[in-house]
Amino acid sequence: MTDVKDKPDGVGFGRVIRKEDARFVRGKGSYIDDIVLPGMLHGAVLRSPYAHAKIISIDTSVAEKHPKVKAVITGALLETLNLAWIPSLSHDVIAVLATDKVRYQGQEVAFVIAEDRYSARDALELIEVDYEVLPAVVDAKRALDPGMVVIRDDIENKKDNYIFDWGSGDEAATEAVFEKADVIVEQDMLYPRVHPAPMETCGAIADMDPISGKLTIYCTTQAPHAHRTLYALVAGLPEHKLRVYSPDIGGGFGNKVGIYPGYVLSVVGSIITKRPVKWVEDRSENLMSTSFARDYHMKGKIASTRDGKILGLRVDVLADHGAFNNTAQPTKFPAGFFHVFSGSYDMEAAYCSVKGVYTNKAPGGVAYACSFRVTEAVYAVERMVDRLALELDMDPADLRMKNLLRPEQFPYTSPTGWEYDSGEYPRALQLAMDIAGYEDLRKEQAEKRANGELMGIGLSFFTETVGAGPKKHMDILGLGMADGCEVRVHPTGKAVVRLSVQTQGQGHETTFAQIVSEVTGIPVADVEVIHGDTDNTPFGLGTYGSRSTPVSGAAAAVASKRIVEKARLIASAMLECSPDDLEWTTGRWQVKGDPSAGKTIAEIALAAHANLELPEGVEGHLDASCVYDPPNLTFPFGAYICVVDVDPGTGKVKVRRFIAVDDCGPRINPMIVEGQVHGGLADGVGMALMESIPFDEDGNCLGGSFMDYLLPTSLECPSWETGETVTPSPHHPLGLKGVGESATVGSPPAVVNAVLDALKPFGVKHADMPLTPAQVWRAMQGRPMRTDLAIQ
Amino acid sequence: MQVPAPFDYRRATSVGDAIALLQDYGPDSRVIAGGHSLLPMMRLRLARPEVLIDINHLTELDYIRVDGSFLKIGAMVRHVTLQTSHLAAEYYPIFAEAEAQIADPLVRNRGTVGGSLCQADPAEDLSAVFSALKANVVIAHRSGTRKVPISEFHTGPYTTILEADEILTEVEVPLRSNTGSAYEKVERRVGDWAIAAVGAMVRIEEGLVSEAGIGLTAVRADHFRAKEAEDSLVGRPPSTEAIAEAASLAATHCDPFADQRGPEDYKRHLVEELTKRALSRAMNRSLPEVH
Numbered sequence A: 001m002t003d004v005k006d007k008p009d010g011v012g013f014g015r016v017i018r019k020e021d022a023r024f025v026r027g028k029g030s031y032i033d034d035i036v037l038p039g040m041l042h043g044a045v046l047r048s049p050y051a052h053a054k055i056i057s058i059d060t061s062v063a064e065k066h067p068k069v070k071a072v073i074t075g076a077l078l079e080t081l082n083l084a085w086i087p088s089l090s091h092d093v094i095a096v097l098a099t100d101k102v103r104y105q106g107q108e109v110a111f112v113i114a115e116d117r118y119s120a121r122d123a124l125e126l127i128e129v130d131y132e133v134l135p136a137v138v139d140a141k142r143a144l145d146p147g148m149v150v151i152r153d154d155i156e157n158k159k160d161n162y163i164f165d166w167g168s169g170d171e172a173a174t175e176a177v178f179e180k181a182d183v184i185v186e187q188d189m190l191y192p193r194v195h196p197a198p199m200e201t202c203g204a205i206a207d208m209d210p211i212s213g214k215l216t217i218y219c220t221t222q223a224p225h226a227h228r229t230l231y232a233l234v235a236g237l238p239e240h241k242l243r244v245y246s247p248d249i250g251g252g253f254g255n256k257v258g259i260y261p262g263y264v265l266s267v268v269g270s271i272i273t274k275r276p277v278k279w280v281e282d283r284s285e286n287l288m289s290t291s292f293a294r295d296y297h298m299k300g301k302i303a304s305t306r307d308g309k310i311l312g313l314r315v316d317v318l319a320d321h322g323a324f325n326n327t328a329q330p331t332k333f334p335a336g337f338f339h340v341f342s343g344s345y346d347m348e349a350a351y352c353s354v355k356g357v358y359t360n361k362a363p364g365g366v367a368y369a370c371s372f373r374v375t376e377a378v379y380a381v382e383r384m385v386d387r388l389a390l391e392l393d394m395d396p397a398d399l400r401m402k403n404l405l406r407p408e409q410f411p412y413t414s415p416t417g418w419e420y421d422s423g424e425y426p427r428a429l430q431l432a433m434d435i436a437g438y439e440d441l442r443k444e445q446a447e448k449r450a451n452g453e454l455m456g457i458g459l460s461f462f463t464e465t466v467g468a469g470p471k472k473h474m475d476i477l478g479l480g481m482a483d484g485c486e487v488r489v490h491p492t493g494k495a496v497v498r499l500s501v502q503t504q505g506q507g508h509e510t511t512f513a514q515i516v517s518e519v520t521g522i523p524v525a526d527v528e529v530i531h532g533d534t535d536n537t538p539f540g541l542g543t544y545g546s547r548s549t550p551v552s553g554a555a556a557a558v559a560s561k562r563i564v565e566k567a568r569l570i571a572s573a574m575l576e577c578s579p580d581d582l583e584w585t586t587g588r589w590q591v592k593g594d595p596s597a598g599k600t601i602a603e604i605a606l607a608a609h610a611n612l613e614l615p616e617g618v619e620g621h622l623d624a625s626c627v628y629d630p631p632n633l634t635f636p637f638g639a640y641i642c643v644v645d646v647d648p649g650t651g652k653v654k655v656r657r658f659i660a661v662d663d664c665g666p667r668i669n670p671m672i673v674e675g676q677v678h679g680g681l682a683d684g685v686g687m688a689l690m691e692s693i694p695f696d697e698d699g700n701c702l703g704g705s706f707m708d709y710l711l712p713t714s715l716e717c718p719s720w721e722t723g724e725t726v727t728p729s730p731h732h733p734l735g736l737k738g739v740g741e742s743a744t745v746g747s748p749p750a751v752v753n754a755v756l757d758a759l760k761p762f763g764v765k766h767a768d769m770p771l772t773p774a775q776v777w778r779a780m781q782g783r784p785m786r787t788d789l790a791i792q
Numbered sequence B: 001m002q003v004p005a006p007f008d009y010r011r012a013t014s015v016g017d018a019i020a021l022l023q024d025y026g027p028d029s030r031v032i033a034g035g036h037s038l039l040p041m042m043r044l045r046l047a048r049p050e051v052l053i054d055i056n057h058l059t060e061l062d063y064i065r066v067d068g069s070f071l072k073i074g075a076m077v078r079h080v081t082l083q084t085s086h087l088a089a090e091y092y093p094i095f096a097e098a099e100a101q102i103a104d105p106l107v108r109n110r111g112t113v114g115g116s117l118c119q120a121d122p123a124e125d126l127s128a129v130f131s132a133l134k135a136n137v138v139i140a141h142r143s144g145t146r147k148v149p150i151s152e153f154h155t156g157p158y159t160t161i162l163e164a165d166e167i168l169t170e171v172e173v174p175l176r177s178n179t180g181s182a183y184e185k186v187e188r189r190v191g192d193w194a195i196a197a198v199g200a201m202v203r204i205e206e207g208l209v210s211e212a213g214i215g216l217t218a219v220r221a222d223h224f225r226a227k228e229a230e231d232s233l234v235g236r237p238p239s240t241e242a243i244a245e246a247a248s249l250a251a252t253h254c255d256p257f258a259d260q261r262g263p264e265d266y267k268r269h270l271v272e273e274l275t276k277r278a279l280s281r282a283m284n285r286s287l288p289e290v291h
């Protein structure tokens, strides 16, 4: 167990027990499905059994006669409200309910509202839909073949399944580097479609008050404010009459960023029935229809000198976006931050291209702890570096050491224009190698290999790219990515902090109280965190892409600093001295040279609310706010080492050890950081070894339940070995960098590199994730499988 | 939340009562034991019985005992009970080995031996175990009981010889001297169904294999059994060659198909590899000094 006792004063950073755990471990959390409103009705969605089919007719008459059914909504009804289609997060549209065609299996076709959820489900079976089945586009690599059926014939003049082309970096310079390189290695690789699979599925309760016209939407959202504004823009609802309330959320991982048809249908349902309408999807609905992640087919090419100096990298991506382009990312970046793919290495030139295509699969993308496609980027470069090491017959650790950016190169401008804020990369890698006992592991591996045993050691070094983002570069649907924060100190010295971001289990109620505490000296226990309710919090874009600490955490730090500065002025009035004569010690302003004369923040707060005559220009009360527009992103990093044993007879992989050294700047609460890292590492093991959502040739989703979509359990996870280095960010007010997604980003390539290292005696160079026993065995036979299609 | 279609519920008070209820309610009624197969199917609406007849309170079917020359296991024995039974393990270590790899502790706490066999899932583990042990199942009906060898119980995926108003009450396994048994399973992840699994039983008398049982699951082996492989072992001294030959026969005579657990060639390979492993462990255990 983590020792949580090293924080006796209860002030500021350090290991303190999570405030939210008191209710979670007692089963007293309040999630969407725990909320019951008077008169509440229940909705259920009828979904398409086909991946691609024309809707000939929908007959809801029998369902409507079900004694407990209140209403049945179809696309035709939504069309009359102009709500059949809504804007996607990527300048496309998505269907709320299909009107013309269904475009993926599981797509929403009709919505039943009934007295209880059983009746709603029963009534779904009474709806008759007549479909004309069309061929499905399943293989992204063939989506642009001539004559392919056109998925998006709703778009005027659309003649193919093409979405976009985008590139970053200097293509000519990169090609020039390849010309002069001694060694060039190419590798095709797939980062398969995976799903965030949060423990709690998505859901909403819409409650339209017919008298006041106020609509409250209780919703599993990671971004309540962004949702409110989008509802206002899309549905023409007045924003002041809209309240989005995000209660406890059972995991998000990006799955709960977007607006799903079910949310919109609950709203329409409440408006129609004049009663609250709850909709909560089931597990299969969540897996089959909500935002997936990845699905990048990547062609990598890396160039180096004979002695292993990396010169350049090129990656060409075919991106499968599913039936609607609904990836969540800043407007300017259709491939998210993928172009940070040159990773942690010093190289002359780099270029990437990304081509997006439509397929008959669920839309979404960029969900799942990926920091806007940094996950794919890190996987690409870390696999390419290992492929290069194999080609050069060099130890992958040596090759990385030789090419890692050096501390003196920071701030470093990457070949595609990113400015990395700070880093001491070789130190982190060395620490990971020391913890692992790298030399000894290699010795052991050599001995095992001599006996025919398969042991693998895999490394990855990642540079994360988080804290989106500077308003001048980044917006989502026109909304700048800045976040507000308000801190108020009550007369008795207790405080409340209101946030625009929304926790999904990360522990914001604790860490944000610690940020305020660190700056103001108010004990953590005395700071209340309010979030998730648009009526009671300032505007901001929400929690995803590891942005809460770098953006909202900065806002909280700045607002807290403003409190301290205001307190100084008030203290000077109280102590009848000049503010310049005061010095700050934790929680107290005192007279320089006379520590006995001072005022604590609590005394100052009381005075600020009392009849003290305040200095010129100082208003009463002790509160402050901040809207933080980050000057740059932050760049956490880490070095990971994975050790695996592979059963040569069955192909089964056992992860024996996993060493993770993370540098996220100073740690607000090391226990929570470790928890985030542990979770991300488990995610990584899952993606590397078992998670995938393939589709058969008819477009049937083969990952639509937890019997098919496998998540790792504790038995697949070793006891994690974590370490840290601390390199503060120069531009964050507290030096913090964010850590939420680091381990998810960094761990998959370490696991894959380890397995492939184990298979080296078989001449295996690459096999795509997930490295299931079958895939490993097939790789050993020289015939690895495609993991995006059904196994043949 | 996935919710089942409407259904009615009756609690049976005895085996006779359960059979009477099955007769009263006809083919749309269904016995429910641990519910770990039936309830998921009902939630997905793949099964929609109109009446559930609950046999969870029939403690008369919850026993593991030695009776004459048989180890007898009641249909309502939970996985966890069989997993931890010293009596069963004393005769056949295959039980504890297989059970430890069936599903997860939550499922094992409720799921039953009878439910597992009656579900007749083509990847079910206990079918391979009982096939290897050449067990018999006891079936109760309106006018008495009948006993059939396990090799005749399953008639195909999800189907058995049970009539709509019959229930399985017991599985009986012959006791054998100088016998070893073992179970080998490969799954994609703990709690997943087998990609392939092999159960083996070998009896060695006077230096020769006198009886062999090889059960296979998840690879469409006829009646969960590798008959040709079993036959090839009988009368031969235990040896690596004999094992290899049997393993190869087992791999040839099953009929696995590709699914997301793996392609056909891999599953066939697994059958061979796991048959080797299970047989050699079973043989080692059959040596008198070990037993």
Ligand SMILES: Cc1cc2nc3c(=O)[nH]c(=O)nc-3n(C[C@H](O)[C@H](O)[C@H](O)COP(=O)(O)OP(=O)(O)OC[C@H]3O[C@@H](n4cnc5c(N)ncnc54)[C@H](O)[C@@H]3O)c2cc1C
Pocket (backbone or CB within 6 Å): B030, B031, B032, B033, B034, B035, B036, B037, B038, B039, B040, B075, B101, B102, B103, B104, B107, B110, B111, B112, B113, B114, B115, B116, B117, B118, B119, B121, B123, B124, B125, B126, B162, B166, B167, B168, B169, B191, B192, B193, B194
């Ligand atoms: C997540 C999960 C993983 C699993 N993994 C595995 C695995 O790896 N290997 C494996 O072998 N199994 C696995 N199972 C299945 C598990 O072992 C089930 O418990 C078992 O298959 C059914 O037993 P039950 O008592 O729950 O039967 P129930 O679900 O109650 O019944 C199943 C069927 O049998 C009938 N039935 C039950 N008892 C009788 C009886 N006495 N007479 C006549 N008919 C009867 C029922 O009417 C029903 O049709 C898994 C199940 C789950 C949920």
